Amino acid sequence: MQPLYLDDWTEHFFRNLMVFEQCHHIHDSYIIDYIAFLGDLIKTPNDVEILVRYGVLKNLLGNTEDALNFFNTLGKHAKLPTSRYYYSDVCMKLDKFYNDxxxxxxxxxxxxxxxxxxxxxxxxxxxxxxxxxxxxxxxxxxxxxxxx
Missing domain, CATH: 1.20.5 (Single alpha-helices involved in coiled-coils or other helix-helix interfaces)
Structure with a gap:
């Protein structure tokens, strides 16, 4: 998995992709689902630190609070399609693993x-x-x- 680089332009880039996806690819919302998945995964600064430690994120924003705010604000106005969530299998496996x-x-x-x-x-x-x-x-x- 390639790391996601968080810098000053990442939010603008993802917002543009999300708008494009909402307008032209309503039934295939891979970017919105990815942002929603990471938003569900990241709830505390400690979550950001864990993802940075394991190479999932490269935080170039300065501190973990900025990265946390990035995911909180980015997914706030995204409209998720209710028909199909791309990461539903991953979420079910994570829930099963966590509840074991x-x-x-x-x-x-x-x-x-x-x-x-x-x-x-x-x-x-x-x-x-x-x-x-x-x-x-x-x-x-x-x-x-x-x-x-």
Missing amino acids: GWNRSIAMLKQKYFAHPRAAAAIIYAVVILILSIVNSATGVISNINGC
Whole structure:
């Protein structure tokens, strides 16, 4: 996926494309759907930072607030066709992934316990010690049973 460059001219460019699409391609609204999809995806400055970090956006506007305002104002007056939304499959897959309990648990573990390398190392160390303790206890019980 090519990154979307956000600069001073991007809003004018997309507004012109959206008007063209609304006038001449009413049933094929790829640009409006793309802007609406990104607008739904981007709700906080942290969302902008994540998309910049993973190379989806290149923010040349200055700060994340400007990029957030870009998507909030751009999609405000766009009229989405109700018949077909180009990114509906992607939205359903994202909702399914987000609502899956296993994925939520893994994400919580990553954010809470594996955010720093030291924390991850300490947890791995604790699990290894726990396993070794269980093995040591089990071998002690087995040796006591065999000794009787």
